[in-house]
């Protein structure tokens with residue numbers, strides 16, 4: 001295997017079970033591409049920025065859905081995230097990007113701000129509560145508004161929360177075993193419940209009164225031959241957007257509040273800089289897998305067909321070679337005039353290339369507005385801040401324990 005160093009094996013892999021993040025960091029010492037056998041799957045970890053960009057630029061000629069996404073695919077089906085069939089993915093992607101891409105996202109500012117403020121105003125004052133739970137409720141309502149433009153009911157929140165929990169439980173039970181595709185019974189029940197909720201939302205739509213939200217766009221869309229997306233496809237995209245656009249933004253907001261809480265001197269910093277710096281230290285997608293379909297020369301090495309390749313964002317974004325004072329929370333590094341050395345190509349929390357996060361503009365806007373409104377409304381104390389690392393091998397990089405927070409209303413509001 002040209003350019004690929006053999007990584008730790010046997011007992012040395014035990015560290016993977018005890019501290020996966022330190023383990024991922026330690027792999028880098030073996031070279032720019034390191035192979036390890038994880039639970040019977042041949043994996044290669046890439047630490048070379050040009051090679052990573054080459055991998056991510058591929059238009060599915062050499063890459064395919066990662067093995068680790070098979071469990072997710074049971075829920076998301078042909079939705080964009082788990083779709084690597086260029087002919088199906090590409091027209092759907094154009095349809096979905098139009099209403100939420102860079103040009104259109106500004107249309108949501110007012111509505112999003114109102115929704116966020118409404119939720120923040122329900123958060124209790126003077127008593128401790130669990131931050132992630134409250135933020136998760138808020139982000140779910142925001143994404144539901146984008147998709148269905150309607151207030152999501154508490155019952156629907158519970159239904160979606162259940163399938164997300166089940167997916168976590170199933171994935172975390174045996175995280176490196178990529179061959180598990182048969183879900184437990186409780187998972188099937190939760191999925192059925194989520195499906196029937198989404199079907200009821202679709203069925204409630206009248207073709208005579210199209211609504212201008214993402215569901216409306218999907219139902220009205222036709223391909224080059226005038227054929228609409230079938231209902232299963234619409235369902236797959238909706239559930240994908242809920243899953244992709246909910247926990248990720250939750251993680252961003254929770255860690256941003258946590259970091260500002262631990263570094264009160266940053267409370268007046270530019271909100272977008274805080275968001276960028278949070279995504280650097282706590283990337284919600286902290287590593288990205290890809291399955292190599294055909295031998296792929298990425299410069300520094302040749303990735304052999306049949307391997308699962310990992311891009312360890314959590315290591316790269318904290319690498320001193322690319323970010324001066326890498327382990328410090330310094331929102332000002334994002335100021336264009338900052339003297340701190342930074343390599344922009346080494347920072348890609350939404351990845352790059354054709355599979356670039358379709359909701360990146362939406363997510364950055366939501367995170368910035370939520371943080372800004374939160375800091376404007378509240379003084380806060382974190383009784384239980386997050387640790388330097390998140391939950392291990394979870395689908396999304398979330399705080400590893402509940403963050404207990406107490407709020408006081410700011411005098412200025």
Ligand code: HEM
Pocket residue numbers: 080081082093143146240241244245246248249252283284285288349350351354355356357358359360362363364
């Ligand atoms: C801070 C928040 C977010 C982060 C860090 C993030 C990150 C990412 C990353 C890294 C991918 C690539 C995954 C892969 O190719 O395997 C991705 C894909 C995707 N994201 Fe996001 N995301 C965020 C928020 C959102 C939001 C708010 C939405 C929707 C409203 C969304 C929808 C999607 C979809 C549909 C895909 C699949 C795109 C495709 O494959 O064509 N994401 N996201």
